Structures are given as structure tokens and as C-alpha cells.
Amino acid sequence: MLEILMVMFAPLNLLMMVVGVCAGIIIGALPGLNVIFAISVLLPFTFGMDSIASMYLLLGTYCGGTFGGSISAILINTPGTPAACATVFDGYPLAQKGRAGDALKTALISSFVGGIISCFALLFFAPQIASMATKFGAPEIFSLCVFGMAAAIGIAGDKPVKGLIMACMGLAFSTVGIDSSEGGQRFMFGNMYLLAGISSVAIMLGVFAMAEVLDKSVNTFQADEDKVSSLTYTKSTIKLKEIFKYWKTMLWSSVYGIVIGAIPGTGGAVAAMMSYNEARRKSRHPEKFGTGSIEGVVAPETGNNATTGATLIPLLTLGIPGDASVAVLIGALTMQGIIPGPSLFASGSSWVYMIMGGLFIVNVVMLLEGLFFTKLFANLIKVPVKILTPCIMMLCVVGAFSIASNAFNIIVMMLFGAFGYVFRKNDFPLAPFIIALVLGKLMESNLRRSLILSQGSPMIFVTRPISLLILVLAVLSLAYPMIRSVIEEKKHQKQDGGPTA
Amino acid sequence: MKQLKKDMVLYIILVIISLLFYFVAIPQQIPLRSSWSGDITFTSRTFPYLLFFVMGVAALIGIVQTVIKIRWVTQPEEQQGIKDILQNILLPVYFFLLAIGYAMMFDRFGYAIATAIMIPVYLVSLKCKKWYYYAITYGVGITVFVVFKFLLNIPL
Numbered sequence: 001m002l003e004i005l006m007v008m009f010a011p012l013n014l015l016m017m018v019v020g021v022c023a024g025i026i027i028g029a030l031p032g033l034n035v036i037f038a039i040s041v042l043l044p045f046t047f048g049m050d051s052i053a054s055m056y057l058l059l060g061t062y063c064g065g066t067f068g069g070s071i072s073a074i075l076i077n078t079p080g081t082p083a084a085c086a087t088v089f090d091g092y093p094l095a096q097k098g099r100a101g102d103a104l105k106t107a108l109i110s111s112f113v114g115g116i117i118s119c120f121a122l123l124f125f126a127p128q129i130a131s132m133a134t135k136f137g138a139p140e141i142f143s144l145c146v147f148g149m150a151a152a153i154g155i156a157g158d159k160p161v162k163g164l165i166m167a168c169m170g171l172a173f174s175t176v177g178i179d180s181s182e183g184g185q186r187f188m189f190g191n192m193y194l195l196a197g198i199s200s201v202a203i204m205l206g207v208f209a210m211a212e213v214l215d216k217s218v219n220t221f222q223a224d225e226d227k228v229s230s231l232t233y234t235k236s237t238i239k240l241k242e243i244f245k246y247w248k249t250m251l252w253s254s255v256y257g258i259v260i261g262a263i264p265g266t267g268g269a270v271a272a273m274m275s276y277n278e279a280r281r282k283s284r285h286p287e288k289f290g291t292g293s294i295e296g297v298v299a300p301e302t303g304n305n306a307t308t309g310a311t312l313i314p315l316l317t318l319g320i321p322g323d324a325s326v327a328v329l330i331g332a333l334t335m336q337g338i339i340p341g342p343s344l345f346a347s348g349s350s351w352v353y354m355i356m357g358g359l360f361i362v363n364v365v366m367l368l369e370g371l372f373f374t375k376l377f378a379n380l381i382k383v384p385v386k387i388l389t390p391c392i393m394m395l396c397v398v399g400a401f402s403i404a405s406n407a408f409n410i411i412v413m414m415l416f417g418a419f420g421y422v423f424r425k426n427d428f429p430l431a432p433f434i435i436a437l438v439l440g441k442l443m444e445s446n447l448r449r450s451l452i453l454s455q456g457s458p459m460i461f462v463t464r465p466i467s468l469l470i471l472v473l474a475v476l477s478l479a480y481p482m483i484r485s486v487i488e489e490k491k492h493q494k495q496d497g498g499p500t501a
Numbered sequence: 502m503k504q505l506k507k508d509m510v511l512y513i514i515l516v517i518i519s520l521l522f523y524f525v526a527i528p529q530q531i532p533l534r535s536s537w538s539g540d541i542t543f544t545s546r547t548f549p550y551l552l553f554f555v556m557g558v559a560a561l562i563g564i565v566q567t568v569i570k571i572r573w574v575t576q577p578e579e580q581q582g583i584k585d586i587l588q589n590i591l592l593p594v595y596f597f598l599l600a601i602g603y604a605m606m607f608d609r610f611g612y613a614i615a616t617a618i619m620i621p622v623y624l625v626s627l628k629c630k631k632w633y634y635y636a637i638t639y640g641v642g643i644t645v646f647v648v649f650k651f652l653l654n655i656p657l
Contacts, residue, residue, distance in 0.1 A: 047653065161562050162563070168553070181545070182545045217627065386627045386634055387634050397607055398612065398657065401607065414604055426507055
């Protein structure tokens with residue numbers, strides 16, 4: 001216990017938390033740049049670091065970025081990250097009434113509360129799930145991988161076919177390199193740089209960061225303006241008791257955030273929307289939502305930050321990312337030689353407890369930085385895009401080079417940048433791609449083991465009760481959004497006389 | 502309607518890629534070895550075959566869905582000028598080539614020279630006229646160099 005506390009409060013580790021949260025808030029606040037982008041860009045900075053320090057940096061970025069999206073949501077009516085999509089509804093009207101400071105303080109306090117509650121959930125549930133997971137066999141792990149991808153595809157809503165295609169592509173890219181079971185080469189095309197596969201870090205940098213550079217460059221050229229019009233930040237006058245008046249909303253939103261975050265493949269955006277909708281439904285004054293209600297900011301911000309600890313539950317216990325942002329963390333862990341999964345807990349090492357404990361401090365750091373520097377962060381969203389794009393490109397190129405100190409990964413990053421740009425422009429969701437990419441090897445090896453166990457019969461996945469249950473959940477998570485979108489499409493058809501384009 | 506046409510083109514390309522990988526790339530790129538697992542036929546090729554099969558089927562379903570949606574579209578398509586079409590295609594290609602050029606210079610001459618050349622070229626391409634934008638970007642470039650080379654010991 002003492003060792004854990006000493007590591008958590010070590011000066012370098014605290015510094016990494018501060019830097020990570022600061023970078024996360026700034027990047028999260030900039031419209032168009034999201035948490036996945038922030039973690040991808042900061043990932044190369046961790047290569048030379050100790051594993052704990054690097055995780056604190058990236059977790060700080062994750063938590064800070066999730067909160068940071070609310071700054072642009074409130075001040076410029078554009079969510080900085082998808083997780084802040086529901087904060088716009090009441091945050092911006094509040095700012096229009098001259099209460100931007102109140103909205104930002106509410107968002108910060110709510111984010112802090114959601115984050116801390118999710119830390120407790122992580123601390124309590126993760127060891128329990130890890131001990132259950134040691135009893136999981138290959139069929140259960142394969143089914144969990146399928147569930148993770150199905151949930152990510154299901155989130156794509158009305159684009160399940162596109163989501164499935166992206167998931168297949170992610171799995172396909174994960175097969176490049178040497179087959180760990182048979183030792184044969186796969187899709188190397190004679191290139192020895194691909195012996196260990198395509199670097200997932202280079203792919204993530206390309207798909208999220210470089211694609212963003214291309215998109216912003218094209219938009220900036222066409223629009224030829226880079227001024228961001230934003231409402232003025234006003235000093236906050238709201239008291240804490242006015243925010244904590246909605247403690248029930250905070251609790252319920254935290255629960256939604258934790259449940260949604262713990263389901264592989266989902267994320268902060270879903271939690272935020274669900275928390276907002278439920279808060280409005282249960283509210284005694286639902287008519288106030290959308291007009292600048294404090295409760296309308298409390299609910300989504302608590303919900304989205306409550307996912308931050310919860311998404312680590314499946315990651316640390318099962319090795320399956322809770323959402324696409326955390327999928328990038330797997331890249332960081334891989335670079336550090338750490339394999340997430342039940343063995344982290346079973347080995348008796350205190351590493352995982354240092355990570356879980358550190359998340360508490362990250363949330364405290366986020367609260368402190370938010371309280372003292374929100375005005376500075378609010379001004380930073382006005383950074384011109386013309387400065388931003390070449391800077392991001394520099395970071396991408398240097399980051400890709402840092403992976404293995406060779407230029408091959410830069411080319412990989414660039415190609416995946418083009419890949420990400422083309423598919424994003426055509427409305428293909430990237431979350432299933434990235435989750436499939438990180439789960440690919442785990443999925444294939446467990447599929448192989450399962451079929452060996454069952455002498456080639458796929459029935460093993462449905463005859464084992466836990467595996468069957470997980471597959472049923474996977475089908476539900478895939479089918480429910482599709483059924484919902486078909487019902488909405490039929491409503492549209494009745495109104496318009498045909499499917500919409 | 503424009504998006505539906507783009508979707509159709511992409512789905513067709515994906516079907517072709519799936520077929521190419523299924524029938525050509527997988528047999529060529531993945532040698533078959535005798536499996537240590539005896540009778541079980543799960544080889545190095547099994548998973549890739551499964552993936553490209555599913556991808557091909559999904560793309561075919563996408564084509565069918567798109568055809569159905571196109572038949573029901575009632576809104577007239579907005580006609581785009583040749584200039585707009587060229588801009589939408591050539592602009593991303595131009596910026597992509599700039600980025601590739603930066604990467605090649607980085608490999609050949611190192612970070613410092615590559616960045617020193619890239620920054621003004623990129624900013625001019627973005628029609629940037631304010632001198633302090635260039636100064637700030639160079640400042641960021643120098644900071645990145647210092648952090649990666651001296652703090653993280655990455656040989657730039």
C-alpha cells in the first residue's frame with residue numbers, strides 16, 4: 001500500500017498527470033479534435049517513459065479531454081468532443097444569457113464527480129471481474145471480442161454495414177506479420193518492416209490525427225477564414241450548493257456512465273446523451289431543458305466523465321477496450337510490454353492498483369486545473385486552424401518516427417491518414433476499425449483454440465453458457481440500434497413517401 | 502444522391518478488393534504449413550479468408566441497400582461544377598502530397614531541414630498572410646525538436 005502511494009505521488013508521475021490533463025483539456029476544447037486524437041498524438045511522448053508515468057499522462061489526457069469538450073460546447077455551440085454533444089443543449093443557452101462561467105464551473109464539478117464515482121466503480125468491480133475472468137476460456141474470450149466489436153458497430157446506428165466493413169478491415173490489418181501459431185508470414189509483401197505487423201500506433205496516428213490534418217487543411221483552404229466566433233467567458237458566480245442541488249441527477253448519470261462505459265465498444269457520447277435524456281424525463285421541470293438549465297449541463301457532463309474509469313474495467317480485466325479512446329491505450333501498453341487482462345491482477349503485481357489509484361488523483365488534478373485555468377483554456381479555443389494544422393502534422397510525423405526510429409512508420413501513418421480521410425468523408429465509422437485492430441490477434445488466437453478444443457465444431461460458442469450469454473448480448477447490442485433505425489426510417493417513409501438519401 | 506453514388510463506388514471497390522484478396526493475395530501471401538493441430542483445418546489462411554468473405558458479403562449488401570435507396574430518392578441532385586468536383590478531389594490529394602513530401606524530406610535531410618522547408622510551404626498553401634503565424638509555427642517546431650531530441654532522446 002505504501003509503495004502504491006509513493007508511486008502515485010512521485011513528482012514525475014504527478015507532473016505527467018498535470019501535463020496530460022492540461023493537454024487533454026486544450027485538445028478536447030478545440031472543435032474537431034477529439035480525445036482519441038489527443039491520446040494518439042501524445043502516445044509517442046510515452047515511448048521513453050516508465051509505464052506508470054506514461055499511463056498517467058494518457059489517462060490525464062483522457063479525463064481532461066472528456067471534460068475539455070464542454071468548453072467549446074458552451075462557448076461556441078460546437079462540442080469539442082463527441083462526449084460533449086449533449087452539453088451544447090443547455091450549456092450554450094446558458095452562455096448566451098451571460099452565464100458562461102457558471103456553465104463551465106458546473107461542467108467541471110459534474111465531470112469531477114462523475115470521474116471520482118467511476119474510479120470507485122473501477123476499484124470495486126475490476127478485481128471481481130478479473131477473478132471471474134480467470135475462469136474464462138478461449139470461447140468466452142472470443143465471444144467477448146465479438147461483443148466488443150458488435151457494440152462498436154451497433155453504436156454506428158444506421159450504418160451497420162459500414163461498421164461491419166470497417167471492423168473486418170481492422171481485423172484484416174491485425175493479421176499482417178508473422179502468424180504466432182504457425183510462424184508463417186502473412187501479407188508482408190516481402191517487406192521485412194512488417195515482420196511484427198503494422199504498428200498500431202502508426203495506424204492510430206494516421207487514422208485520427210493525420211486524417212484530421214488533411215480534413216482541416218482542405219476546409220481551411222476552401223473557407224479561407226480561421227476566426228472562431230465564441231461567446232465571452234464570464235466569471236462564475238454559481239455556488240457549489242446550487243450545483244449539488246442536483247445530486248440525484250449526478251448519481252443516476254454516474255450509474256449510466258459506468259454501465260455504458262463498462263460495455264466494450266461504447267463511450268462517452270452515448271453516456272452523455274442517455275444521462276441527458278433520462279434527467280429530462282425525470283425532471284420536475286423538463287420544459288427548462290434546452291433553455292439554459294443547470295441540470296441540463298450536470299447530467300451529460302457527469303455521465304460522460306463517469307465512463308472514464310468504467311472503460312478501464314474491461315480493458316484491465318479482460319484486455320478488451322471499453323471504447324475507441326481506450327483502444328489507443330492498448331497501443332501504449334503494448335509498447336511498454338504490458339498485456340492487459342486477468343493476469344495483471346493474478347500476478348500479484350501492484351501495477352494495476354497504481355493505475356486505478358492514480359485515476360483518483362487525475363480527477364483531482366482536472367478539478368484544480370479547471371478551477372484555476374478555465375479562462376485560459378477558454379481563450380485557447382481561438383487558436384487559428386492555420387497554425388494548428390502544420391503543428392499537428394509535425395507532431396504526427398515525429399510521433400510516427402519515434403515508434404522505431406525509422407521512416408517506414410511515417411509512410412504507414414501517412415497512408416492510414418489518407419485511409420482515415422477517405423472513409424470518414426464517406427461516413428464510415430472509425431471506432432469499429434480501431435477496436436477490431438486491437439482485438440484482432442486476441443480474437444483469432446481464441447477462435448483457433450476454441451475450434452481445436454471442440455474438434456472444429458463452432459457449437460462450442462453456444463453450448464458454453466457464459467459464451468452463449470455474451471453472444472446474445474452481442475446480437476442485442478447490434479440489433480437494437482438497427483431495429484430502432486429501421487422503425488425511424490419507416491416513419492420517415494410514411495412522411496416523405498420513400499427512403500431518404 | 503451524391504453520397505449514395507459515392508457509397509456505391511466505395512462498395513464496388515470493396516467487393517473487388519475482397520475478391521482480389523480472397524482469390525489472389527491470400528494464396529500468394531500466406532504459405533500453407535502443416536498444422537500442428539492434426540485434423541483441425543484452422544490454418545494461417547482461415548481467419549483472413551473469413552474476414553474477406555464477410556467484408557465482401559457486407560459490401561454486396563451495401564450495394565443492394567444503396568440501389569434500393571437510389572430508386573426512392575425524390576430530391577433532384579444538385580449539379581456541381583467541374584471546378585467544385587476538381588477542388589474536392591485535387592485539394593486533398595495536394596495536401597496529402599505535401600505531407601508525403603515532408604515525410605520524404607524528413608527521411609533524407611532530418612527533422613530540422615524538412616520542417617524549416619515545410620512550414621512556409623504549408624502556410625502559403627493555406628493562404629496564410631500573417632507573419633506571426635509563421636513565427637508561432639516555427640516556435641512550435643523548435644519546441645517539438647527540443648522535447649523529442651533532448652528530453653525523450655529520440656534521434657531526429
